[in-house]
Amino acid sequence: MFGVAENKEIQRITTHIYNKGGIISAVCHGTAGIVNLKNKEGQALYEGKKISGYPDLFERKSADYYKTFPFSIENKIKENKGDFVYPEKRNANFFVIDGNFITGTDPSSTVSVAKAVFDKLQKNK
Numbered sequence: 001m002f003g004v005a006e007n008k009e010i011q012r013i014t015t016h017i018y019n020k021g022g023i024i025s026a027v028c029h030g031t032a033g034i035v036n037l038k039n040k041e042g043q044a045l046y047e048g049k050k051i052s053g054y055p056d057l058f059e060r061k062s063a064d065y066y067k068t069f070p071f072s073i074e075n076k077i078k079e080n081k082g083d084f085v086y087p088e089k090r091n092a093n094f095f096v097i098d099g100n101f102i103t104g105t106d107p108s109s110t111v112s113v114a115k116a117v118f119d120k121l122q123k124n125k
Helices: 008-019 028-034 072-079 109-121
Strands: 024-025 096-099 099-104
Touching: 008 024, 008 028, 024 028, 024 109, 028 072, 028 099, 028 109, 096 109, 099 109
Parallel strands: 024 099
Antiparallel strands: 096 099
16 A cells, blocks of 8 residues: 555556566555556556455545555546456455456455466466
């Protein structure tokens, strides 16, 4: 949630990987790291794609930790025309694959996301 989304070098490397056909993957609050990824035209790399991450529904917005967050992952993805998707309940092992984006809602999806990345890498050999 802090520093990664704004880091220009991380954005440059990640965008380069994506443009070369690489996979962009994140789980839970890690999706914060992709919210600012843009193409050469300035549009979000994930515009029109299904993206998951930790939704506002699951956050305790009144908690001190949430008040320190620089942004809402859900809102940023939506502002950038991504299709933010998630289940109604926590720990549902929910993840989504859309093109070369593989993202999961919360830690319960970590293994599934990792397997999906592995499978996609195997297919791309």
